[in-house]
Amino acid sequence: MSLKIKNLSVSLGKISILRDINLIIKSGEIHVLMGPNGSGKSTLAQALIGYKNYKLNNENYELKIDGKNINKLQTDERAREGLFLAFQNPVSVTGVSVADLLRSACQYNDKFKKFSIWEFNKQILKKAQILGIPQDFLKRDVNESFSGGEKKKLEMLQALMLKPKYAIFDEVDTGLDMDALKKIAESIIYLKNQGTGILLITHYSLLLKLVKPKFVHILLKGRIIKSDGYKLAMEVEKKGYANF
Amino acid sequence: MQISDYTLGFRKPEKYVYKSKKGLSKKIVEEISWFKNEPEWMKKFRLQALEIFHRQPLPNYENELSKVNFDDLYYYIKPLDKKAASWEDLPSEIRDTYDRIGIPEAEKKFLGGINAQYESEVVYKSIKEQISKKGVIFLDMDSALQEYPDLVKSYLGTIVNPNDNKFAALNSAVWSGGSFIYVPKGVKVELPLQAYFRINAPKMGQFERTLIIVEEGSFVHYVEGCTAPVYTSSSLHAAVVEIFVKKGARVRYTTVQNWSKNVYNLVTKRMHIDEEGIGEWVDGNLGSKLTMKYPSVYLAGRKAHGEILSLAYAENGQHQDNGARAIHFASETSSKITSKSVSKGGRTTYRGLVRILPDANKSKTKTTCNALMIGKNSRSDTYPAIDIRVSDVQAEHEATVSKIGEEQLFYLASRGIERNQAETLIVNGFIEPIVKELPFEYAVELNRLIQLKMEKAVG
Numbered sequence: 001m002s003l004k005i006k007n008l009s010v011s012l013g014k015i016s017i018l019r020d021i022n023l024i025i026k027s028g029e030i031h032v033l034m035g036p037n038g039s040g041k042s043t044l045a046q047a048l049i050g051y052k053n054y055k056l057n058n059e060n061y062e063l064k065i066d067g068k069n070i071n072k073l074q075t076d077e078r079a080r081e082g083l084f085l086a087f088q089n090p091v092s093v094t095g096v097s098v099a100d101l102l103r104s105a106c107q108y109n110d111k112f113k114k115f116s117i118w119e120f121n122k123q124i125l126k127k128a129q130i131l132g133i134p135q136d137f138l139k140r141d142v143n144e145s146f147s148g149g150e151k152k153k154l155e156m157l158q159a160l161m162l163k164p165k166y167a168i169f170d171e172v173d174t175g176l177d178m179d180a181l182k183k184i185a186e187s188i189i190y191l192k193n194q195g196t197g198i199l200l201i202t203h204y205s206l207l208l209k210l211v212k213p214k215f216v217h218i219l220l221k222g223r224i225i226k227s228d229g230y231k232l233a234m235e236v237e238k239k240g241y242a243n244f
Numbered sequence: 245m246q247i248s249d250y251t252l253g254f255r256k257p258e259k260y261v262y263k264s265k266k267g268l269s270k271k272i273v274e275e276i277s278w279f280k281n282e283p284e285w286m287k288k289f290r291l292q293a294l295e296i297f298h299r300q301p302l303p304n305y306e307n308e309l310s311k312v313n314f315d316d317l318y319y320y321i322k323p324l325d326k327k328a329a330s331w332e333d334l335p336s337e338i339r340d341t342y343d344r345i346g347i348p349e350a351e352k353k354f355l356g357g358i359n360a361q362y363e364s365e366v367v368y369k370s371i372k373e374q375i376s377k378k379g380v381i382f383l384d385m386d387s388a389l390q391e392y393p394d395l396v397k398s399y400l401g402t403i404v405n406p407n408d409n410k411f412a413a414l415n416s417a418v419w420s421g422g423s424f425i426y427v428p429k430g431v432k433v434e435l436p437l438q439a440y441f442r443i444n445a446p447k448m449g450q451f452e453r454t455l456i457i458v459e460e461g462s463f464v465h466y467v468e469g470c471t472a473p474v475y476t477s478s479s480l481h482a483a484v485v486e487i488f489v490k491k492g493a494r495v496r497y498t499t500v501q502n503w504s505k506n507v508y509n510l511v512t513k514r515m516h517i518d519e520e521g522i523g524e525w526v527d528g529n530l531g532s533k534l535t536m537k538y539p540s541v542y543l544a545g546r547k548a549h550g551e552i553l554s555l556a557y558a559e560n561g562q563h564q565d566n567g568a569r570a571i572h573f574a575s576e577t578s579s580k581i582t583s584k585s586v587s588k589g590g591r592t593t594y595r596g597l598v599r600i601l602p603d604a605n606k607s608k609t610k611t612t613c614n615a616l617m618i619g620k621n622s623r624s625d626t627y628p629a630i631d632i633r634v635s636d637v638q639a640e641h642e643a644t645v646s647k648i649g650e651e652q653l654f655y656l657a658s659r660g661i662e663r664n665q666a667e668t669l670i671v672n673g674f675i676e677p678i679v680k681e682l683p684f685e686y687a688v689e690l691n692r693l694i695q696l697k698m699e700k701a702v703g
Binding site: 050051052080093095096104105162 | 651662663669
């Protein structure tokens with residue numbers, strides 16, 4: 001059971017952004033992708049979920065969820081196959097409440113099919129509590145005048161509800177206070193224990209100290225130039241990316 | 245076949261007692277008046293209006309009305325020889341029609357009284373006892389003319405004069421049916437009063453006339469909704485609504501129209517609001533080929549307040565030309581206009597007029613227009629006119645046009661939500677501020693209609 005990325009090369013217009021990315025993330029594993037600004041981390045995240053404006057260059061490219069090739073699927077189809085992306089800067093959707101979004105997103109989820117609306121709402125509240133999200137948050141429009149921290153929490157709330165097979169968290173720890181960061185870390189560990197394979201994109205070692213990932217990859221100029229265990233993250237924290 | 249086509253596109257066989265000849269002439273107008281056994285002054289009113297109709301030019305914004313052939317329409321059809329007293333007395337055929345648009349359920353839960361119009365004549369009305377005990381009169385206009393001729397005479401045509409526009413003149417000449425409501429001083433009608441209108445014969449015009457008079461300190465909410473079967477030839481609906489809101493009274497008039505896509509829907513709606521009175525129009529337009537409707541508030545007394553909330557949805561082949569008019573005559577009056585339109589392959593227009601006259605110092609007005617466009621070939625225009633003739637006023641106008649953003653659709657797609665559904669979510673969210681003002685059942689029906697419409701591909 002794994003998310004398998006093979007020979008992924010991406011360009012936007014004429015500019016090449018990612019080159020020959022190969023990565024295998026197994027169920028229940030946490031992988032971390034680190035790299036300086038502009039190295040292509042967010043591009044990788046968005047390419048995996050199927051952002052249309054990216055051009056995929058390599059003919060031998062493969063993207064598989066548990067052996068099923070999903071590289072020809074549209075974004076919504078990939079999501080229904082169990083892939084999830086927590087956006088670095090999620091857009092606001094005026095008029096659509098958080099509860100509406102969650103209800104629509106979860107409708108395909110077998111787990112919720114037998115739930116009544118009442119039971120479903122109870123589930124939302126339970127997960128919201130884990131993240132310290134107040135109840136009235138659910139009535140607000142998605143990301144509309146949300147603080148940075150609230151946006152991150154909403155991304156995480158969706159992940160907790162959907163329990164995806166594989167989840168990519170793009171800088172889900174940016175701009176959080178210590179309490180919020182701990183809750184995000186707990187949520188990541190919870191998902192991991194539920195069997196979700198996770199790719200964390202981050203700049204900061206604080207989150208890494210809390211979740212203790214086993215796999216760390218360094219992305220530089222569109223290539224994964226080094227992969228190793230947790231100690232690699234510590235190395236980056238001490239010395240930066242200059243030595244790579 | 246789309247579900248919406250099935251539920252809204254059915255048509256019942258015609259069954260009439262009387263049908264006028266096609267076309268419009270002095271003779272036909274006299275015949276209508278004779279048939280209805282009207283007083284002499286009404287016959288004169290009709291004939292004068294007919295002359296004005298012939299004189300008046302078409303409101304020629306875009307030449308879209310040139311296809312209406314006034315000589316090819318029926319101006320009066322009487323479906324039954326007597327009015328039914330209760331639901332069970334209605335012919336099963338008509339009852340069946342109402343069942344399909346869900347009137348009985350609506351009545352059970354929400355209605356204070358049904359005043360349903362089947363073609364040109366009101367065939368069914370049931371007024372709950374408590375409102376008539378309070379002295380509230382809720383009748384079809386034809387009965388009101390017979391039973392309260394003086395009341396009708398002193399108000400009818402005083403705020404919408406036949407001279408006002410060609411279609412007001414046409415309506416004045418050939419009107420039939422519509423509702424009459426009189427609420428005496430100090431009476432609050434708790435439940436909304438409702439009426440349903442339907443066009444059920446090809447090439448038939450419908451010209452109902454509604455008159456609502458609400459005395460000092462009283463309140464009424466009138467709700468009018470209409471769905472219509474689909475026909476091949478064009479139909480004309482030209483209604484006139486006149487409302488008088490007396491001192492400290494409040495009236496809300498809610499319309500949801502879903503005429504079939506061959507109907508020209510040209511309605512003149514106006515409210516005259518006295519001192520400290522409140523008048524509100526809530527207007528939802530989903531159907532018709534062309535709708536031209538600009539609900540107006542005449543703020544005649546100090547501190548009168550008028551509010552117009554409108555919603556338009558235009559698909560391929562539809563033009564919703566809607567708007568609002570607020571005329572401030574007196575000081576400290578206020579008006580608020582909120583217009584939301586969605587074009588999905590169709591065309592929406594906002595045409596507004598706010599006029600603040602010299603005596604209306606310390607008045608306030610605010611207009612908000614939001615247009616949302618989906619897909620290609622959609623069009624939206626805004627023509628706001630603000631005419632202020634006194635310095636001490638506060639006027640705001642805000643207009644936005646937006647497209648459903650690819651970024652938002654991408655975000656929703658990343659949660660597994662299909663494009664159609666994502667668009668529906670956004671549209672429902674966009675119109676929510678208007679929908680929440682509707683009575684519950686209408687809100688549910690409207691959301692469902694929008695959903696059905698959104699499921700269709702952009703044509």
